[in-house]
Amino acid sequence: MSSHFETPTDAEDAYYDAIEECDLEKMMATWEDSDAVSCLLPMRPLTHGREPIRELWTPMLNPEFRVEITVNHLQWIEQGDIAIHLLEEMVTLTDSGDKQTPIYAVRIYRNSDQGWHLLSHFNSPTPPPPGIMPPQ
Secondary structure, eight states: OOOSSHHHHHHHHHHHHHHHHTTTTHHHTTTTTSSTOOOOOSSOOOEEHHHHHHHHHHHHGGGGGGGGEEEEEEEEEEEETEEEEEEEEEEEETTTEEEEEEOOEEEEEEEEHHHHHEEEEEEEEOOOTTTOOOOO
């Protein structure tokens, strides 16, 4: 299943809709149809290629583990056929209502004749509170 997204924001909205709906096919439709795609999630190795990304997302989109994500847009950079979105995500476990530590996300989108699609996605936990890490 491939979708044509007119803007990087359209692709990003579909990405979050796919998570909310636990819809793997909808999730995969947001990714560029290329083996150049990559995904890095916390506590996971860097994943390259559409099929490995599908395998990575399959268990996370299990309806038993539903999450709600509130997004704070930190910065958007769009130049030509590339867009970079930097975000802060607040994840809430739907079944318990427990809020998790914020996560930073960087998404790189690329525009082609098939529209805008996700090329790379990287997540990182927020830094620990002051005093936990040595000063730089």
